Amino acid sequence: MRAGFSFEVLAVDSATSARVGLLRTPHGDVETPVFCPVGTAATVKSVSVDELEATGATLCLANTYHLMLRPGADRMERLGGLHQFMQWPRPLMTDSGGFQAFSLGLAREHGVSKIGGVFPEEPSQAKKSGPTARKGTDKGKLATVDDDGVTFRSFIDGSMHRLNPEISIGLQQKLGADLIVAFDECTSPLSDHEYTREAMERTHRWAVRSLQAHPPDRPQALMGIVQGGAYEDLRRASTRYIASLPFDAFCVGGSLGKNKSEMHQVLDWSVPDLPTDRFRHLLGIGDVDDMFESVQRGIDSFDCVLPTRFARHGNLLLTPPLGRPANRFRLNVWNARHAEDPSPVDPSCGCPLCTRYSRAYLRHLFQAQELLGIRLASVHNLWFMQDLMRKMRASIRTATFASLKAEWFEPEAHGRPRSGPQSDCGPA
Amino acid sequence: MRAGFSFEVLAVDSATSARVGLLRTPHGDVETPVFCPVGTAATVKSVSVDELEATGATLCLANTYHLMLRPGADRMERLGGLHQFMQWPRPLMTDSGGFQAFSLGLAREHGVSKIGGVFPEEPSQAKKSGPTARKGTDKGKLATVDDDGVTFRSFIDGSMHRLNPEISIGLQQKLGADLIVAFDECTSPLSDHEYTREAMERTHRWAVRSLQAHPPDRPQALMGIVQGGAYEDLRRASTRYIASLPFDAFCVGGSLGKNKSEMHQVLDWSVPDLPTDRFRHLLGIGDVDDMFESVQRGIDSFDCVLPTRFARHGNLLLTPPLGRPANRFRLNVWNARHAEDPSPVDPSCGCPLCTRYSRAYLRHLFQAQELLGIRLASVHNLWFMQDLMRKMRASIRTATFASLKAEWFEPEAHGRPRSGPQSDCGPA
Numbered sequence: 001m002r003a004g005f006s007f008e009v010l011a012v013d014s015a016t017s018a019r020v021g022l023l024r025t026p027h028g029d030v031e032t033p034v035f036c037p038v039g040t041a042a043t044v045k046s047v048s049v050d051e052l053e054a055t056g057a058t059l060c061l062a063n064t065y066h067l068m069l070r071p072g073a074d075r076m077e078r079l080g081g082l083h084q085f086m087q088w089p090r091p092l093m094t095d096s097g098g099f100q101a102f103s104l105g106l107a108r109e110h111g112v113s114k115i116g117g118v119f120p121e122e123p124s125q126a127k128k129s130g131p132t133a134r135k136g137t138d139k140g141k142l143a144t145v146d147d148d149g150v151t152f153r154s155f156i157d158g159s160m161h162r163l164n165p166e167i168s169i170g171l172q173q174k175l176g177a178d179l180i181v182a183f184d185e186c187t188s189p190l191s192d193h194e195y196t197r198e199a200m201e202r203t204h205r206w207a208v209r210s211l212q213a214h215p216p217d218r219p220q221a222l223m224g225i226v227q228g229g230a231y232e233d234l235r236r237a238s239t240r241y242i243a244s245l246p247f248d249a250f251c252v253g254g255s256l257g258k259n260k261s262e263m264h265q266v267l268d269w270s271v272p273d274l275p276t277d278r279f280r281h282l283l284g285i286g287d288v289d290d291m292f293e294s295v296q297r298g299i300d301s302f303d304c305v306l307p308t309r310f311a312r313h314g315n316l317l318l319t320p321p322l323g324r325p326a327n328r329f330r331l332n333v334w335n336a337r338h339a340e341d342p343s344p345v346d347p348s349c350g351c352p353l354c355t356r357y358s359r360a361y362l363r364h365l366f367q368a369q370e371l372l373g374i375r376l377a378s379v380h381n382l383w384f385m386q387d388l389m390r391k392m393r394a395s396i397r398t399a400t401f402a403s404l405k406a407e408w409f410e411p412e413a414h415g416r417p418r419s420g421p422q423s424d425c426g427p428a
Numbered sequence: 429m430r431a432g433f434s435f436e437v438l439a440v441d442s443a444t445s446a447r448v449g450l451l452r453t454p455h456g457d458v459e460t461p462v463f464c465p466v467g468t469a470a471t472v473k474s475v476s477v478d479e480l481e482a483t484g485a486t487l488c489l490a491n492t493y494h495l496m497l498r499p500g501a502d503r504m505e506r507l508g509g510l511h512q513f514m515q516w517p518r519p520l521m522t523d524s525g526g527f528q529a530f531s532l533g534l535a536r537e538h539g540v541s542k543i544g545g546v547f548p549e550e551p552s553q554a555k556k557s558g559p560t561a562r563k564g565t566d567k568g569k570l571a572t573v574d575d576d577g578v579t580f581r582s583f584i585d586g587s588m589h590r591l592n593p594e595i596s597i598g599l600q601q602k603l604g605a606d607l608i609v610a611f612d613e614c615t616s617p618l619s620d621h622e623y624t625r626e627a628m629e630r631t632h633r634w635a636v637r638s639l640q641a642h643p644p645d646r647p648q649a650l651m652g653i654v655q656g657g658a659y660e661d662l663r664r665a666s667t668r669y670i671a672s673l674p675f676d677a678f679c680v681g682g683s684l685g686k687n688k689s690e691m692h693q694v695l696d697w698s699v700p701d702l703p704t705d706r707f708r709h710l711l712g713i714g715d716v717d718d719m720f721e722s723v724q725r726g727i728d729s730f731d732c733v734l735p736t737r738f739a740r741h742g743n744l745l746l747t748p749p750l751g752r753p754a755n756r757f758r759l760n761v762w763n764a765r766h767a768e769d770p771s772p773v774d775p776s777c778g779c780p781l782c783t784r785y786s787r788a789y790l791r792h793l794f795q796a797q798e799l800l801g802i803r804l805a806s807v808h809n810l811w812f813m814q815d816l817m818r819k820m821r822a823s824i825r826t827a828t829f830a831s832l833k834a835e836w837f838e839p840e841a842h843g844r845p846r847s848g849p850q851s852d853c854g855p856a
Contacts, residue, residue: 041792041793041796041798042789042792043793043796043798043800045798045799045800046798046799046800046803047800048780048800048803066796070792070795070796071767071788071792071795075767075768075788078768079768079770079786079788079789080770085786085788085789085792086789087784087785087789339499339503340503340506340507342507342508352476356515357515358507358513360499360503360507360513361470361507361513361514361515364469364470364498364499364513365469365471367498367499368469368471368494368498370469370471370473370474371473371474371799371802371803372471372473372474372475372476374799375474375476375799375803
């Protein structure tokens with residue numbers, strides 16, 4: 001990696017490819033595997049940077065797409081960059097902006113989300129395929145791809161904007177995160193083999209242009225992105241090509257298939273061909289099961305909005321034995337059975353919510369639409385994620401990753417019944 | 429005052445009736461004059477109890493009306509009371525519930541707020557007078573008064589509820605605040621002399637019933653409320669009567685006139701006849717000028733939602749020299765001139781917002797509708813209020829209250845021009 005950065009693998013699990021590593025950056029160290037909270041608009045929603053640090057977070061991701069539109073990269077640069085602006089003292093990463101530009105265009109045309117599911121909030125769009133305008137507008141597609149880049153409409157005011165490798169890298173240089181990402185085209189899970197191949201080839205040409213736009217003397221690390229959809233030949237080809245380029249680190253991105261098992265396949269086709277001495281980030285993944293499956297395949301890092309989005313909907317993440325596959329490791333605080341419950345959300349959790357407040361109070365805050373509820377729930381869910389990553393790192397160091405995974409996913413095998421006194425935690 | 433409570437006047441200003449006092453309660457001491465943040469639904473909106481304590485807040489008010497409807501007083505009692513529920517370790521006060529029950533009925537009929545102003549959010553109601561239904565409902569009046577109490581509709585689900593002295597005191601006993609308030613009828617500023625007199629006489633009968641419902645062996649202090657609208661004869665009569673009853677402390681409540689000068693008159697008719705050795709709270713007041721005028725007339729305590737409501741609208745309170753009568757001591761963070769301003773909202777402020785973040789970042793958070801913006805602004809405004817009270821207490825101790833007031837309201841006399849380098853802080 002370039003000056004100011006290094007990545008070292010410190011331990012590898014005996015039975016899997018899970019590994020513990022240490023990423024060093026100009027803004028401090030990151031132990032891996034790591035979960036990166038997403039601070040889309042230069043703030044992790046509802047959470048202060050002090051609260052974020054207290055969860056144990058070390059690396060935080062912000063979205064170039066949102067920040068280029070508001071407050072703007074030039075303005076951010078004049079204000080001293082993203083670290084200064086949002087007062088996050090530790091390592092930061094930005095994405096290329098491509099995913100949002102494409103996902104607000106192509107993915108919505110296909111009515112699907114990043115990994116296969118249909119957009120739940122737009123059922124009328126779900127069955128559509130082929131090029132259609134976003135519902136409620138008559139101004140045509142939200143994003144148009146050409147061989148140079150993408151033109152898209154702002155989600156804020158509908159104004160037209162352009163991203164290509166040089167523009168994306170230039171924006172990320174101005175934002176000033178420690179880790180920046182090459183510009184790529186993210187296809188939809190419903191894109192066919194031919195389109196996915198074309199998009200992958202564009203992504204490869206854009207990878208070279210991204211590297212040219214960010215020479216080795218620049219102070220930020222540049223990450224390449226593997227694409228290729230859920231097609232084995234394309235994923236393998238993309239991995240080999242991107243891994244051959246002089247990137248400082250790598251991301252696995254794009255469509256990860258129509259369901260979780262396809263996603264695990266995609267990782268099996270990608271990760272083994274990435275250089276073992278480089279930091280490997282999986283973009284946009286954060287479900288508990290996906291994180292176990294990915295870490296075991298050698299992924300070092302994740303970012304995801306799910307923990308904070310769950311929190312805003314009153315879904316609180318639970319560690320075993322309260323959390324189980326049957327309840328998807330979640331408690332729904334809106335449930336009436338919590339209305340007079342003086343116990344904490346999770347007595348095993350050390351977060352500010354669980355060490356101080358009752359389920360009854362948290363439910364009341366949600367019912368009364370009080371912002372403190374969203375905040376306490378967000379901090380809890382981020383605390384849960386960091387705690388999970390700490391446990392994963394410890395298990396890898398002691399070669400017990402498989403038994404940690406079994407503890408979470410096979411509770412019967414560990415003498416913990418699926419139902420019992422904790423059965424009040426229904427599916428969220 | 430009853431066991432566990434005491435109030436002592438420690439210093440009186442030489443030129444005015446402003447005084448410094450010490451209120452002792454079972455949950456700690458309160459130096460007066462004091463500003464009480466309002467935690468309507470058992471949380472000061474968007475602010476944690478730790479942040480609230482850091483502002484210097486010592487006494488916090490919660491609303492019986494909201495809490496009786498959600499989560500309910502019985503439930504609150506079973507959960508250990510308000511202190512335990514919301515985890516505020518310091519003194520708490522509840523109001524009687526009457527103000528909201530009446531204000532959502534009678535005041536809206538008259539289209540006015542507590543002190544004279546027309547409801548800005550309901551212009552179509554502003555000119556109406558006499559009994560009319562609340563706009564958008566056809567279910568009749570929101571509140572109906574009789575000699576025993578008031579029947580009103582829940583703002584949550586329209587269900588019917590009843591408050592009278594015994595019910596209000598019973599609810600407040602279950603909520604468990606340190607200071608509770610007698611049940612009273614709060615009239616509208618547009619109520620005529622005859623109606624205001626009738627309501628005052630009801631309030632006096634209800635005061636006696638409130639005292640009977642809360643005998644001296646109960647552990648909470650009970651506060652009487654002076655009513656009488658903005659009519660001199662009624663205010664003076666109400667003050668003399670309420671002051672003659674064995675209340676532990678007193679509130680000045682009800683309609684305080686159609687404008688600020690009427691409000692100051694109301695205080696002149698009330699406060700001098702309240703016992704000098706009792707704690708005196710002015711309900712629902714929190715504008716900077718009103719606080720100076722009230723403290724100088726001998727008021728010890730205030731509660732008001734304005735600082736947190738201002739914050740949610742992006743209005744940040746400013747200390748002189750940035751804050752001036754001309755800008756109403758406020759900065760509007762939405763103003764485009766702050767978009768690239770790296771300076772803090774108020775460099776003289778020690779709050780978490782001003783010591784860390786730029787105006788540009790705060791404006792960005794508001795523009796992006798990020799909850800952190802509301803929270804940082806709320807903490808700032810509450811910090812401002814506590815800082816103002818600290819300055820008032822210090823000035824009373826040193827007999828310089830008048831010069832503190834002049835510093836805030838006559839900046840020219842203190843060599844500070846009204847316009848100048850700080851003129852970017854326009855009216856909010």
